[in-house]
Amino acid sequence: MALVSDGRFVEDGWRRLADEETLPKSGKAIVSLARLEHALANLPAGVSLGVNLPNTTEPASLAAALPRLELIEIAFPAFADGRGFSLARLIRRAGFKGELRASGRLLADQYAHALGCGFDTVEIPDDIAGRQDEAQWRAARAAHARTYQRGYVAPGSILDARRKAAAK
Amino acid sequence: MTAHDTTLTRPNAPVTTYRYDDFDAAFVKERVAEFREQVRRRLAGNLTEDEFRPFRLMNGLYLQLHAYMLRVAIPYGTLSARQMRRLADIADKYDRGYGHFTTRQNLQYNWPKLVDTPDILEALAEVEMHAIQTSGNCIRNVTADHFAGVAPDEIEDPRPTAEFLRQWSSAHPEFSFLPRKFKIAVTGAAHDRAAVKVHDIGLALVKNDAGEIGYQVYVGGGLGRTPFVAKLIRDFVARADLLAYLEAIMRVYNRFGRRDNKYKARIKILVHEKGIDAVREAVEAEFAGMDRAVFSYDPAEFERIAAYFTPPPYEALPADSEKLRAARVAHPAFGNFVEVNVAPHKAPGYAIVTVSLKPVGGIPGDATSAQMRVLADASERFGFGELRISHEQNVILPHVKQDDLFDLWKLLDAAGLATANAGLVSDIISCPGLDYCSLATARSIPIAQAISKRFADLSRQRRIGKLGIKISGCINACGHHHVGAIGILGLEKKGQESYQITLGGDPTFSANVGELLGPGVTAEQVPDVIEHIVDFYLAERQEGESFIETWRRIGHARFKDVLRREGEDGAGI
Ligand code: HEM
Ligand code: SF4
Numbered sequence: 001m002a003l004v005s006d007g008r009f010v011e012d013g014w015r016r017l018a019d020e021e022t023l024p025k026s027g028k029a030i031v032s033l034a035r036l037e038h039a040l041a042n043l044p045a046g047v048s049l050g051v052n053l054p055n056t057t058e059p060a061s062l063a064a065a066l067p068r069l070e071l072i073e074i075a076f077p078a079f080a081d082g083r084g085f086s087l088a089r090l091i092r093r094a095g096f097k098g099e100l101r102a103s104g105r106l107l108a109d110q111y112a113h114a115l116g117c118g119f120d121t122v123e124i125p126d127d128i129a130g131r132q133d134e135a136q137w138r139a140a141r142a143a144h145a146r147t148y149q150r151g152y153v154a155p156g157s158i159l160d161a162r163r164k165a166a167a168k
Numbered sequence: 169m170t171a172h173d174t175t176l177t178r179p180n181a182p183v184t185t186y187r188y189d190d191f192d193a194a195f196v197k198e199r200v201a202e203f204r205e206q207v208r209r210r211l212a213g214n215l216t217e218d219e220f221r222p223f224r225l226m227n228g229l230y231l232q233l234h235a236y237m238l239r240v241a242i243p244y245g246t247l248s249a250r251q252m253r254r255l256a257d258i259a260d261k262y263d264r265g266y267g268h269f270t271t272r273q274n275l276q277y278n279w280p281k282l283v284d285t286p287d288i289l290e291a292l293a294e295v296e297m298h299a300i301q302t303s304g305n306c307i308r309n310v311t312a313d314h315f316a317g318v319a320p321d322e323i324e325d326p327r328p329t330a331e332f333l334r335q336w337s338s339a340h341p342e343f344s345f346l347p348r349k350f351k352i353a354v355t356g357a358a359h360d361r362a363a364v365k366v367h368d369i370g371l372a373l374v375k376n377d378a379g380e381i382g383y384q385v386y387v388g389g390g391l392g393r394t395p396f397v398a399k400l401i402r403d404f405v406a407r408a409d410l411l412a413y414l415e416a417i418m419r420v421y422n423r424f425g426r427r428d429n430k431y432k433a434r435i436k437i438l439v440h441e442k443g444i445d446a447v448r449e450a451v452e453a454e455f456a457g458m459d460r461a462v463f464s465y466d467p468a469e470f471e472r473i474a475a476y477f478t479p480p481p482y483e484a485l486p487a488d489s490e491k492l493r494a495a496r497v498a499h500p501a502f503g504n505f506v507e508v509n510v511a512p513h514k515a516p517g518y519a520i521v522t523v524s525l526k527p528v529g530g531i532p533g534d535a536t537s538a539q540m541r542v543l544a545d546a547s548e549r550f551g552f553g554e555l556r557i558s559h560e561q562n563v564i565l566p567h568v569k570q571d572d573l574f575d576l577w578k579l580l581d582a583a584g585l586a587t588a589n590a591g592l593v594s595d596i597i598s599c600p601g602l603d604y605c606s607l608a609t610a611r612s613i614p615i616a617q618a619i620s621k622r623f624a625d626l627s628r629q630r631r632i633g634k635l636g637i638k639i640s641g642c643i644n645a646c647g648h649h650h651v652g653a654i655g656i657l658g659l660e661k662k663g664q665e666s667y668q669i670t671l672g673g674d675p676t677f678s679a680n681v682g683e684l685l686g687p688g689v690t691a692e693q694v695p696d697v698i699e700h701i702v703d704f705y706l707a708e709r710q711e712g713e714s715f716i717e718t719w720r721r722i723g724h725a726r727f728k729d730v731l732r733r734e735g736e737d738g739a740g741i
Contacts, residue, residue: 026233055422080222080305082345089342107219109206114339131214143202144500146195148335151462152342158191158335158468166468 001128004111007138009129014050014071023047030073033057040068052103055083055090059090066096074122076104085117089152092118108132112144118154169265178519182248182547182554185569186331186476187403188296196293199300199339204286205225225719226306226344228274228299229285232606238277238285239302240292241556245273249544251554254295256540260341262288267540269525269533271559271648272351272596275303275313278604286481304438305346307337307418311353313361314558317477318566324373324381326356328474329410336411342419347425347433350418351390359426363559363675365389365398366651368435369417372677374404376573382406387417387447387591388439389679391645397679399444401451409455411465416455420447472712480552480567485517489570502577505588508630510573521551521565522558522590523580528624532598532616533561542583550576559648560597560636562590592629593637593702594620597648601641601658608641610658610665615639622695623702632702635715638673651675653716654698655682665691670700671727684725685731697731704730 004011012029019035026046031039036051039083043049050071053062061070072091074084088100102114114122124132147154188196203223210220219423224230228239240255247255252496255275259267269434270276280288292298310330317325333352337343343350355362356373364370370386381441383405389398403415424442426432439447466636496503511520523543526532543563546554550572556564568576580586591597594715596619599605601612623629639654642659649655655670667689670682689697702715704727709718719727 028593052616079219081347081427082305082343083423083427085342085345086419089419107215109202109219109223113341113344131216131376132209136209136214139205140202142206143198144339146191146198147341148195148338149340150466151459154341155405158195159466161191162189162469162472163466166472 002124002126004124004134004137005120007134007141009134012123021049028070036050036131040065043068050099050101053087055081055150057087059094060085062091063094066091066094069096069100070098071101072096073101073103074119076102076106079105079107085113088114088117089118108137108140111130111137111141112147115141116144116147116149116154118153176410181213182552184477184478184552184554185246185248186243186296186327186473189403192335193293193296195338196296196298199227199298200286200289200293203245203289207282207286222304222345222459225304225315226301227289228284228302229280229282230303232278232604235475236280236282236285237298237604238280238288238325239270240267240275240277240297240299241302241309242273242275242297243334245308245556245559246313246316246327247557248295249555251295251297252540252544252547252555254297256537256544258288258291259537259540265538266534266536268531268600269477269557269561269563271537271561271599272302272307272309272559273314273559273648273657275489276600278508278600290411291321294619302345303349303595304344305348305350306344307333307340307350310334310369311351311362311515311559313357314556314564315511315520315566316356316475316556317479318514318518318520319357319361320358320512321358322356322514323375324356325474325477326354326362326371326373328470328523329371329373329383329479330354331473331476333414336414338438343422346418347427348430350421350435352414358493360676361558361724363648363651363679365677365679366391366648366675366687368397368400369414369478371400371410376404380406383410385413385417388444390434391648391650392434393431393643394436394440395645395650395681397486398436398682399439403447407470408459408465409469412458413451413455416451416458420450420453423449430598431482432528457568470688471504479515480554481564482515482518482567483569485569487516489517489573492570499574501581502574504626504630505577505586506573508588508592509590515567517570518616519570520571521568521576523563523565523585524587524589524595525562525585526589526595526620527584528594531613531618532596535563538584539585541566542585544712546576546579549579560590560595562595582604588610588626589629591636592626593623593632593635596620596628596637596639597652598639599641600645601639601647605646606640606657607644608662609643610641610667612639612641612647612656612658615656615667615691618691618695619698622699623706632706634712636661637704638697648672648675652682653719654701656694659688661676661688667691667694669697669701672716672724674716683726700731701727 028048028049230237313331317472345490353362353367372384386398431620596616598616602608637657640649648703669685673682674680
């Protein structure tokens with residue numbers, strides 16, 4: 001597994017717990033959605049909690065948990081399955097401020113889409129990381145320097161730039 | 169700089185087409201550069217073919233039966249003379265000297281090479297064109313009424329809306345990996361020439377009681393193996409809410425559209441399975457939950473776009489041209505052309521001309537590079553340099569002075585472009601079928617050619633009147649056969665081509681999917697069967713009745729009966 005953050009492959013400070021593993025006393029742990037309620041109810045003070053969500057999760061069901069989560073990971077079962085993009089939008093809209101991570105077979109070519117929908121990081125399997133190095137992730141992100149959509153996390157919204165130009 | 173200074177920066181540019189600003193130009197260049205890099209990475213092995221595929225499709229590039237195929241967008245069907253010339257140049261340089269205009273207001277090249285495509289895209293970008301989202305599971309090229317801006321029955325020109333949507337849908341971060349392709353069409357007139365009810369989303373511009381212009385929104389229409397007429401989801405969406413409302417629909421579809429089976433992944437299936445009420449409820453809930461202010465529609469931006477589509481500087485002319493009347497009398501062939509291919513125009517003294525790409529025995533929608541250049545020249549001499557592509561696979565010259573019609577006709581006639589058959593039986597819509605398409609189960613071009621030859625006599629065609637024949641080479645229905653007054657679907661049965669015939673299809677506001685006439689017939693029998701149907705109609709029709717009106721009045725069963733009886737004497741149906 002490789003983790004892409006800000007166009008770089010970085011160390012992952014989070015550990016994914018198997019469902020039968022007990023919660024650690026400290027550190028950063030990601031649990032499955034099935035285990036979320038239990039983990040929150042028994043959370044040791046020193047633990048930062050993250051959750052791994054299937055892309056079919058109903059965001060409303062997370063409302064109570066959101067303020068206590070520091071990471072949400074959305075699974076992409078296949079790179080062509082774009083449900084995770086909409087789910088990310090809804091989770092951000094619900095006010096989640098922590099790290100939003102896309103996990104699965106995403107491609108560098110989708111990096112800009114992921115960032116645009118509110119993801120911070122992308123976790124990819126080694127074979128993709130082997131074929132698509134950091135430089136390709138950065139280039140793919142830079143290839144979408146301009147976007148037409150407003151309301152997305154867009155560094156270069158054309159509409160805002162036009163507004164600015166018109167105001168001059 | 170205002171929208172009307174276009175001539176300063178674009179010599180020969182029509183004054184009524186959208187012009188890229190620096191941002192649009194940079195955006196399209198960025199897409200070309202991105203694709204060039206993707207092709208390089210594909211060839212270097214950084215992307216597998218499976219991974220590359222959606223990205224090449226998003227740039228209009230298919231892998232077909234014999235070669236790659238490139239599908240170029242002609243947004244809302246509007247094209248300038250300069251752009252048409254560029255299409256001709258590309259056809260010469262990178263293809264075999266022709267292109268195929270499609271029912272989706274695209275142009276397809278059948279023989280480009282993979283390594284050339286980035287250069288082709290660059291050549292397109294230079295004239296403000298692209299192939300972005302002409303394929304793939306994303307929001308496709310938005311289509312619109314080809315008589316936009318000139319039709320007398322228009323509430324508002326649909327093209328500003330379509331251009332607004334083109335920009336919004338381009339490289340959309342959230343909606344580029346949908347369950348399936350997604351098609352949006354817009355019409356602004358009382359008569360629907362954009363087939364909005366057979367699209368995933370159909371938008372019809374309407375005026376409410378308060379006199380405000382907004383949109384009637386239809387959802388879940390589509391052809392293919394399970395044809396559906398779209399359902400009304402909202403009677404009125406204010407312009408200020410249009411993008412928000414569309415985003416709500418798209419988000420509901422992206423989350424809940426089926427992904428387990430690609431044939432069931434279209435929004436029409438979602439609407440069919442859940443019911444329009446449940447889909448409406450989900451969309452309205454999403455719409456209500458959105459922070460509309462942040463991203464919502466910007467009226468100033470809409471106005472900026474709309475300013476490009478103002479009418480060209482028409483001359484003040486009498487409603488009817490004396491010169492035209494005289495020429496019609498003196499030249500009967502020209503008279504027929506005017507009767508059939510010329511439509512009334514909003515501005516007095518002007519006309520809308522349909523240039524048929526369906527010569528008798530020809531390939532529907534094909535144009536050679538020489539013909540493209542003739543059309544470009546004609547548009548500059550006689551029509552403010554503007555052209556349209558219709559979903560009927562024809563070319564439209566939208567602003568021709570009635571006084572100029574005769575000279576235009578002579579020019580078209582010399583180039584083999586004056587076939588007077590717009591809307592008649594030989595104005596056939598046909599997909600490429602087995603001649604080019606890897607999905608085809610039967611030929612469609614040769615069927616179209618055979619029917620067109622059978623009805624070669626144009627005076628007979630005029631007597632028959634308006635009658636749309638539409639042919640697809642497989643159930644995907646690219647040739648719209650479901651909505652043809654006569655639809656023909658090519659299938660394969662026991663190693664043999666077999667053609668199913670449907671009657672009564674209608675793509676307009678009164679949309680209807682055609683009904684099956686009987687078991688399939690062979691390729692050779694198709695023209696006979698069509699002829700029998702037409703003869704029966706002629707025998708049954710009442711004064712002034714079109715084919716579809718007669719069919720509706722007397723009912724499908726009567727047509728079926730006649731064909732069955734014919735079958736007994738050997739027509740084989
Ligand atoms: C030659 C390459 C082509 C391929 C591989 C292709 C593929 C397809 C497929 C798979 C569908 C079925 C979509 C579905 O039901 O989900 C479809 C539908 C359609 N295609 Fe094509 N097509 C091609 C060319 C064309 C051409 C040349 C036209 C126009 C003449 C066209 C216009 C359409 C239209 C209008 C539909 C029906 C829209 C709908 O399903 O709602 N396609 N095409
Ligand atoms: S209808 Fe079938 S044969 Fe015709 S173009 Fe579409 S996919 Fe190909």
